[in-house]
Amino acid sequence: MATIDLDRTDLLLLAALQHEGRLTNAELAERVHLSPSACLRRVQRLERDGVIAGYAAQVDPERLGLGLQAFVRVQLVRHDAASVAAFSGFVEQWEEVVACHALTGDMDYLLQVAVRDLEHFSRFLLDRLLNQAGVADVNSSFVLRTVKAFRGLPLPRG
């Protein structure tokens, strides 16, 4: 149920749509040397099978006034199911947290945070993270430069 058989053409479609998610079916068909109807059916299959989970506009955080990005490593006081569930619930509703992963290693969670500025970050840290969430330890690093922005997953070679 996890992995799915993808042929060369599927990979071409995914490569195209990862970078240009609003390509028309007609243009897509041309690029992969398929008729529009055949192309459409393949894309719909990729969507149905969950290979393509959705489509998203990529918004520039700077132009929204979100000038500061941070990675925050978090360790919880306790690791019982209730504590973990509570923390997950908080993270889910805190809009400043754009992504959160549970990790191996000495820090339990890595939060990716997008805020306007240091003051906004400070309020996030004090009012939210350190206040309500059963947090034992926190370690914040700020993004100085994005060396490589996410531009899609690596695709197996066809």
Place this chain on the structure above:
Amino acid sequence: MATIDLDRTDLLLLAALQHEGRLTNAELAERVHLSPSACLRRVQRLERDGVIAGYAAQVDPERLGLGLQAFVRVQLVRHDAASVAAFSGFVEQWEEVVACHALTGDMDYLLQVAVRDLEHFSRFLLDRLLNQAGVADVNSSFVLRTVKAFRGLPLPRG
């Protein structure tokens, strides 16, 4: 040049397109209570102004066979311009690295890595990161669970 004035309608458009990047202009127009032509012009303006940087299909790594995600913190041996440029160049071309940020703190870089399995990760670490890249120290953490997947940036309230 950085921030841009966005009214309530722009924010509604961004909110919609961040989650459903392939909404038709007609549907989009209905949702924000605008005529299709007015809606189209606004979306095109957001694209021209760089607020919308692009559109991307969101692909499920599991279904591609990328079952292991890791965050790798990296410290370089030296920090002169040449070392930094060389490292950035490597990171850019290593397809396993899906994102890379230069950070404040004692570790210089945070790499987000997507690989098939531990063996693949091991090869990435030994053949690439520790081999060619002027790396002094590396600290890897593996993703146990995605608590909150990226689902778009928080938008200011209209």
Place this chain on the structure above:
DNA sequence: ATTGAAATGTTTTTAAA
């Protein structure tokens, strides 16, 4: 400067070959 309505050309989608 931004909008809505109508007209036009394109794309998607269905159904049939």
Place this chain on the structure above:
DNA sequence: TTTAAAAACATTTCAAT
């Protein structure tokens, strides 16, 4: 897989606010 027709859609123009 392709073709052809129908429906839905994007896009332009233009007049109005």
